[in-house]
Amino acid sequence: MMALFWQGLLLAILVAAMSVNADMKVDCRPDYVTLVWRENRNPVDPSHFRLGNCLPTSFSGREVIFTVGFNDCNFRRLVTGNQLIHSNDLMHISSPDSHELSFTHQVVCSYERPKDWYPPTYNPVFNTFGQGAMVFHIGLMNEDFSGPAESTSFPLGSFIPIMASVELQSHQPLLLLLDECVAAATPELNPGSDLYPIITNKGCLVDSKTSRSKFEPRQKSSEIQLSLQAFKFAIGKEVYLHCQLVAWDPVGLDHTKKACNYIKNHGWELVDNPAYSNLCDCCDSTCKSRKMRSTASGKLGLVKKAVLGPFTITENP
Incomplete structure (x- = not known):
């Protein structure tokens, strides 16, 4: 059943626009997602980033990386028509004395819903x-x-x-x-x-x-x-x-x-x-x-x- 489930894997959708000095890559897998946020100019502070309610799983220099399952981090699940959609929000929470702005980007992984998804x-x-x-x-x-x-x-x-x-x-x-x-x-x-x-x-x-x-x-x-x-x-x-x-x-x-x-x-x-x-x-x-x-x-x-x-x-x- 699981093998059939994931045959219809579709591309991830990035709904929010990216910062001009950063880019975000999302890799949607059958039961988890990997998200990489990269700053092109300045080092990043991983403590300022959240995916839902999760902190980054790793970071390096100008990158923060999340590798998390869809059952974690308060992912939302929506089944509509022929699609199964997992969505969440990547948030940057600036400190009060920081010149950086807080922001939120929506992250969406969309899959084809198999006919046997529901009982x-x-x-x-x-x-x-x-x-x-x-x-x-x-x-x-x-x-x-x-x-x-x-x-x-x-x-x-x-x-x-x-x-x-x-x-x-x-x-x-x-x-x-x-x-x-x-x-x-x-x-x-x-x-x-x-x-x-x-x-x-x-x-x-x-x-x-x-x-x-x-x-x-x-x-x-x-x-x-x-x-x-x-x-x-x-x-x-x-x-x-x-x-x-x-x-x-x-x-x-x-x-x-x-x-x-x-x-x-x-x-x-x-x-x-x-x-x-x-x-x-x-x-x-x-x-x-x-x-x-x-x-x-x-x-x-x-x-x-x-x-x-x-x-x-x-x-x-």
């Missing part, structure tokens, strides 16, 4: 159509949403991090919403299926009324993150989330296109703009659907059903 529980990918192709993703994440979950087993009461996203490609910017989500013990919903409601009423996180579940603050309009507290449903059995994803015009929020958390002793709050939390007032009654507005009217809405799972919820030891 099957993490890789439901859905194609849809609109003004250019779009791809929807939904998956289980690790605690800080920086990569896929390492386990699909969650103790009762712990958090299940979930992220959904849409690749916009040639589309106008869109806002991704989780319109509906229910948990079931089967990958397909049947009339007699036992269900546990999580998101209902066009974006109302009803589970947040009785738990610590919440939509996280949005990082990108095309992504939505959900911290779902593991619930007492189908304990020890396979659980599937059946969700409806909506990609919508970001200026088109209304009572039927929204993401709402319930805040204890406060009430319903709109995630994207609490000043308009009145859009969530219908969460305790009925948020009436309206027909999708056409692209000709300047509004765009695309809906996709998705199934995430299986994962298991276990009793606490």
Whole structure:
């Protein structure tokens, strides 16, 4: 598997511009990177350099060298489309009495993502159509949403991090919403299926009324993150989330296109703009659907059903 993984190794990308008196070389390898910063005029002080939270591994005269693994130094990992990207920041931290300026350069290693990079529980990918192709993703994440979950087993009461996203490609910017989500013990919903409601009423996180579940603050309009507290449903059995994803015009929020958390002793709050939390007032009654507005009217809405799972919820030891 690892041999196949690295067949698609691509060149490293240097995003920031180099100083006129220095140059930076990056050598991306399968599971580590070597970075060399060289000053062309003056000797360097290695104590002033950091790659993430790591000091240089070696230095010599005008060079500082980092040889570090992607699991170290606070590397960020992003998987999007057909790419696996590791990124970090090279920082120069000047002392207060120094005439040198502090600076930051981004370092990126990009690889082709093999089809088997995610376990099957993490890789439901859905194609849809609109003004250019779009791809929807939904998956289980690790605690800080920086990569896929390492386990699909969650103790009762712990958090299940979930992220959904849409690749916009040639589309106008869109806002991704989780319109509906229910948990079931089967990958397909049947009339007699036992269900546990999580998101209902066009974006109302009803589970947040009785738990610590919440939509996280949005990082990108095309992504939505959900911290779902593991619930007492189908304990020890396979659980599937059946969700409806909506990609919508970001200026088109209304009572039927929204993401709402319930805040204890406060009430319903709109995630994207609490000043308009009145859009969530219908969460305790009925948020009436309206027909999708056409692209000709300047509004765009695309809906996709998705199934995430299986994962298991276990009793606490």
